[in-house]
Amino acid sequence: MKRWLKISFSLALIAILMIPLAACNNDSAKEPKKLEKVRIAEVTRSIFYAPQYVALAKGFFKEEGLDVTLTTTPGGDKTMTALLSGGADVALVGSETSIYVYAQGSNDPVINFAQVTQTDGTFLVAREKIDNFSWDQLKGTTFLGQRKGGMPQMVGEFVLKKHGIDPHKDLTLIQNIDFANIANAFASGTGQFVQLFEPTASIFEKEGKGYIVASFGKESGHVPYTTFMAKESYMKQNKETIEKFTKAVYKAQQWVESHSAEEIAKAVEPYFPDTDFEIMTTVVDRYKSQGSFATDPILDEEEWNNLQNIMNEAGELPKEIDYKTLVNTEVAKKVIKK
Structure with a gap:
């Protein structure tokens, strides 16, 4: 009898000890997944890039499980240096910079994967x-x-x-x-x-x-004036990350397309604390009315050819680069289809 009581007591004690353990397991199951870090280097801080700030302000990157940090690296040369040296994962800069890098003989080319602006600003x-x-x-x-x-x-x-x-x-x-x-x-x-x-x-x-x-x-006319780009090696090693990133960008583009200039200005206001709100609204309206903000992340071949034509006219095109060499639309098309 005593032995049975000891066994019963032991079983009860084990059960009591397991309750908080199970609770801990349940709590950990409820814990949010750790966000994946992505570092953006932007060529300048500009209202012209409103969709990017909307994606940050509205939490579209976080919804995709990404913890995005943004650094302004003034000038295309500094932005590309940050990207090529590993100081950034993604760059927001003009597509012409990817052509300059490729023409210099890079063995890890920079690939344009999501367009943000589609006209000069x-x-x-x-x-x-x-x-x-x-x-x-x-x-x-x-x-x-x-x-x-x-x-x-x-x-x-x-x-x-x-x-x-x-x-x-x-x-x-x-x-x-x-x-x-x-x-x-x-x-x-x-x-x-x-x-x-x-x-x-x-x-x-x-x-x-x-x-x-x-x-x-x-x-x-339409040109890939500003796009998100990454090194080819990064895109191959982080396919899921690039897809999540592009999905967040597309959400922001659709949000910008469907909201007023005043609403967009209000959303991006924290990124421009020293800019008058009335001026900001005017600027957004001007860019939106002339179609500067791309409504989806796809950089099409006609835009790419127009870019190279403009560079050639200015005597700045080092050599003509085939569209498919430096542009990846697979991710953008997949995101839009979903």
Whole structure:
């Protein structure tokens, strides 16, 4: 009898000890999965990249199990250095940079896998208000352009040539001023026209320092102006991660497409604490109305060819690169289909 009591007591004790253990197992089962880290290097902080900030602000990356960190690495060269050296997993930068890297003989090419913007993001700003602007009014003037070899400058020259203007003969072209100082140079009296990004163009207009007279984005047509890209080796080793990342980007693109400029500005506001909300809304509306934000992540062949044509016109295309060599649309198409 005593032996039976001892056995019963022992069994009861084991059962009691197992209860908290089971509870622990249940608790651990309820714990969220550890998020996978992905590091983005963006070429600049710009409202032009609104879908990226929406994906972050609305938690679309987290919904896909990704812990995304964002670092601004000013300039395409620095952004690509961060990507190639392993300082970043994904870069948000102009597609022309992937061509430059490939042309230098990289054995691990950078692949474009998700497009974010599909037009140029700059505007032509005049010092004086012009009611009926025509491009030939630039002839004989001083034009403050963008840095030589950069996508804005190449698009600028492409558009001028499209309108019968030789940028190196028909006007005085200034393109030796650092990107960060172009707006200040114009504000202090240099040039009669300037090529500016937002929100500077709208701020100048609001302050009466200049007037937007044309959009280079409308004039140049669709190009893969800014895309998410990664090294080929990273994409092969992290196929699931790239798919989740692209899915989050697509969610953000659809959200931007279906919401108002004011709602988009409100969503991305935390990333632009020093920008006036009214200006931000104006900028978003301007980009959205001219179709600058890609509505899906697919970079198509026509856009790729247009990019290389623009680079070639500017004398900056090192060599023609086949579309399938540096563009992967399989992931984007899979995400959209799902």
